[in-house]
Amino acid sequence: ARMVAAATSNLCEAANASVQGHASEEKLISSAKQVAASTAQLLVACKVKADQDSEAMRRLQAAGNAVKRASDNLVKAAQKAAFDKAEDDSVVVKTKFVGGIAQ
Secondary structure (H helix, E strand, C coil): CHHHHHHHHHHHHHHHHHHCCCCCHHHHHHHHHHHHHHHHHHHHHHHHHCCCCCHHHHHHHHHHHHHHHHHHHHHHHHHHHHHHHHHHCCCCCCHHHHHCCCC
16 A cells, blocks of 8 residues: 555656746656556555455445556556657758758
């Protein structure tokens, strides 16, 4: 549970930094993947100790699946934002300058 909390804290920090323009989408992607991984690890630990057929375990599994879906959606959105940002970096050629270079 501590690892999930730490990963979630890192995700919040990465999201805040990204919104303010101080961090890249890669940090956000990495943080989201870490949240999903630590949540999955926590679920495995709970499955070992808990009754598989209990209502609490079913709700915990549903919550874990929701975290996974949310993390996947965040990763996809951040990857799209990074890709779109890369496409915006276009090259501007000053034809007057280029045309004036001796050939």
